[in-house]
Amino acid sequence: MPQPHVAIIGGGISGLSAAWYLQNQVSTVPLTYTLLEQSGRWGGKIRTEHVGAFDGEFVVEGGPDSFLTQKPWALQLARALGLQEQLLATNDQARRVFVLNHGKPTPLPEGVLLIVPTEFVPFARSPLMSPLGKLRMGLDLIIPPKLDGADETLADFVRRRLGAEALDKIAEPMMSGIYNAEAERQSLLATFPRFRELEEKYGSLIKGMLASRRARPGPNGHRASPVSGPSSAFVSLHDGMEALVSALVKSLTGHLRLGIGVQGIARSDGTQYELALTNGEHLRADVVIVTTPAYVAADLLRGLAPDTAAGLDKIRYVSTGTISLAFRKSEVVHPLDGFGLVIPRSENRPINALTWTSTKFNHRAPSDCVLLRVFFGGSRNPAIMNVDDERLLRVVRAELKTLIGIDAEPFFYRIFRWMRANPQYDVGHLDRLGQLEAQLPPGIFLTGSAYRGVGIPDCVHQSQQIASRTAEILSQRIRETG
Numbered sequence: 001m002p003q004p005h006v007a008i009i010g011g012g013i014s015g016l017s018a019a020w021y022l023q024n025q026v027s028t029v030p031l032t033y034t035l036l037e038q039s040g041r042w043g044g045k046i047r048t049e050h051v052g053a054f055d056g057e058f059v060v061e062g063g064p065d066s067f068l069t070q071k072p073w074a075l076q077l078a079r080a081l082g083l084q085e086q087l088l089a090t091n092d093q094a095r096r097v098f099v100l101n102h103g104k105p106t107p108l109p110e111g112v113l114l115i116v117p118t119e120f121v122p123f124a125r126s127p128l129m130s131p132l133g134k135l136r137m138g139l140d141l142i143i144p145p146k147l148d149g150a151d152e153t154l155a156d157f158v159r160r161r162l163g164a165e166a167l168d169k170i171a172e173p174m175m176s177g178i179y180n181a182e183a184e185r186q187s188l189l190a191t192f193p194r195f196r197e198l199e200e201k202y203g204s205l206i207k208g209m210l211a212s213r214r215a216r217p218g219p220n221g222h223r224a225s226p227v228s229g230p231s232s233a234f235v236s237l238h239d240g241m242e243a244l245v246s247a248l249v250k251s252l253t254g255h256l257r258l259g260i261g262v263q264g265i266a267r268s269d270g271t272q273y274e275l276a277l278t279n280g281e282h283l284r285a286d287v288v289i290v291t292t293p294a295y296v297a298a299d300l301l302r303g304l305a306p307d308t309a310a311g312l313d314k315i316r317y318v319s320t321g322t323i324s325l326a327f328r329k330s331e332v333v334h335p336l337d338g339f340g341l342v343i344p345r346s347e348n349r350p351i352n353a354l355t356w357t358s359t360k361f362n363h364r365a366p367s368d369c370v371l372l373r374v375f376f377g378g379s380r381n382p383a384i385m386n387v388d389d390e391r392l393l394r395v396v397r398a399e400l401k402t403l404i405g406i407d408a409e410p411f412f413y414r415i416f417r418w419m420r421a422n423p424q425y426d427v428g429h430l431d432r433l434g435q436l437e438a439q440l441p442p443g444i445f446l447t448g449s450a451y452r453g454v455g456i457p458d459c460v461h462q463s464q465q466i467a468s469r470t471a472e473i474l475s476q477r478i479r480e481t482g
């Protein structure tokens, strides 16, 4: 067999890291690869803009602003790329999240881990929940666990264990917010399997959280990072998240093709595939790794594997956006003493959440300025995605005034709209995924945020696994063909 060739479709973090692992961790098979990215830039949803102003620089993130360290894969990759010195932990001395409660930002009580209270006094004193709501959360200690292993919605799970008020005030804004999901449709097993594990093992979420905190205490009650280095739960990079993309692109030695997309995949001779490219060329490959959004993967695979394509079509997406706004510190009356504000659906606001970026991280704004980021869209308010920039700015400024008293005009703002960008893991997601993966033609792999985790660490991890499986399949073919 001549040297095998691998085609990787999509140059976001999933495609870039798949290429990196093929190049650097697959030593058993000598292979070549081509990475194809349809747009004019690498990185997909990872996008950083540097804006110079006031003798300094703003680092504006359009997509992700950080990644989780408890899931170690992105951190490990950043280190392997020599980005150790770039790692930027969150300002944990200011770690505090506010929840909008009847129009008023109210701090999430100390000791609430994810959605579970683990410290009695701050929780009992907090005005966030009603006395009855707090008592209902305490019933988690005695309600029998569900042990049938079946999936359920995040909303059903939280209502069952902690009550409806905990769902509204804490779980829905905190947990569904991460996924831009609807708690009433979101799969517990695909998004927060740890909650079910704790329920099964300890019979109660509160007991489970207390036990895991005792086992591995970290700063502020967060579990310590499993890899040495930053102990904060999230890290970014000094120059912004796109530094990860630049370092990856610089280190890749394969055939990188920017501005060239794939239109279709067909079978070629034997076990090979032929890719039709947008520039009219054709590319042959022994293995194809598809990292595009699921609906694009569906189109690419429709002729080759119609059942898989039909399954991929069923993965729903929503559109979201961010708007970053820069202000002079002297014009901002609010102390911005936390990481930001999450907004429950029941508050009926036109925006979903606010990050106080320059409090959350250093090096995001000159010292006499502040940078804020507002999240909008998703299933809560899809119509806002089509509102023009000027009107959107008006809506957002009115919200800033009402919610945190900022009336000043921003001296710049940046809007990023991410259309059909957020895959939804609806109940039963993992079962459906298992079925469609089983139907894939040999040598075709799917990886990316639509499948087994939307966060950057999960995307990196999936790509690492796919690189190993690529090596296995190619080694086997080499053995078979002698």
Ligand SMILES: Cc1cc2nc3c(=O)[nH]c(=O)nc-3n(C[C@H](O)[C@H](O)[C@H](O)COP(=O)(O)OP(=O)(O)OC[C@H]3O[C@@H](n4cnc5c(N)ncnc54)[C@H](O)[C@@H]3O)c2cc1C
Residues within 6 Å of the ligand: 009, 010, 011, 012, 013, 014, 015, 036, 037, 038, 039, 042, 043, 044, 045, 046, 062, 063, 064, 065, 066, 067, 068, 260, 261, 262, 263, 291, 292, 293, 296, 320, 321, 322, 418, 421, 422, 447, 448, 449, 450, 454, 455, 456, 457, 459
């Ligand atoms: C606003 C926002 C905030 C987020 N915040 C965080 C966060 O703080 N932390 C975190 O961990 N995650 C966060 N995420 C999620 C995370 O950014 C994404 O899940 C991740 O970047 C997805 O990477 P990917 O490579 O799988 O997909 P993408 O980044 O979507 O990359 C897919 C690529 O495929 C290309 N492509 C499409 N069609 C074709 C074709 N036919 N041929 C060739 N190429 C094609 C696209 O142009 C794109 O570049 C956020 C996402 C958004 C939208």
